[in-house]
Amino acid sequence: SQTIHQWPATLVQPVGSPLSLECTVEGTSNPNLYWYRQAAGRGLQLLFYSVGIGQISSEVPQNLSASRPQDRQFILSSKKLLLSDSGFYLCAWSKGILDQPQHFGDGTRLSIL
């Protein structure tokens, strides 16, 4: 069966520090991969998605970036965190087939001090 792993679960970082969040998927190949941010336990904001290795699409201009160095690995990064980067970050995967749902990791709670 397929699984998705996200780490760390919680992270406290000072303003201006770098960030690296990692997400890996097991049990499937060539998944579509997504990064979302959720503020205050509410709606989801799509940040990045990827349909293949090295293929990244950005939805919202910001100081975050994403990379997909391997088929089932998706990394969210920042060189300098802002206070506004605080939130709950969710990674998800789906098959590239229209009728398939997304599957989410358990998220990373990021607090910027």
Place this chain on the structure above:
Amino acid sequence: AQSVAQPEDQVNVAEGNPLTVKCTYSVSGNPYLFWYVQYPNRGLQFLLKYITGDNLVKGSYGFEAEFNKSQTSFHLKKPSALVSDSALYFCAVRDITSGTYKYIFGTGTRLKVLA
């Protein structure tokens, strides 16, 4: 553009009563609709989907959803609510127009089941 709307920020229901969480959609072509549930500090969990066929879709944990094409709705239902159903619920539609297969989510509805 594809979109979904969840008109209620919160729904309160007594334990044992039926529950309904509303969702309406706007799409070009046939809709691919999904419901997810999110518990505190967890990711979203897939509950059920509508692609085609029977308008009543059954899913996990006793949930079902009714697809209504004329009303462009996809309401989530459960005959008898449990306190453990208290969570945040999201309706989503797959964006098939952009060629990217993104998912468009509603703003979420918080369900509170009272004992």
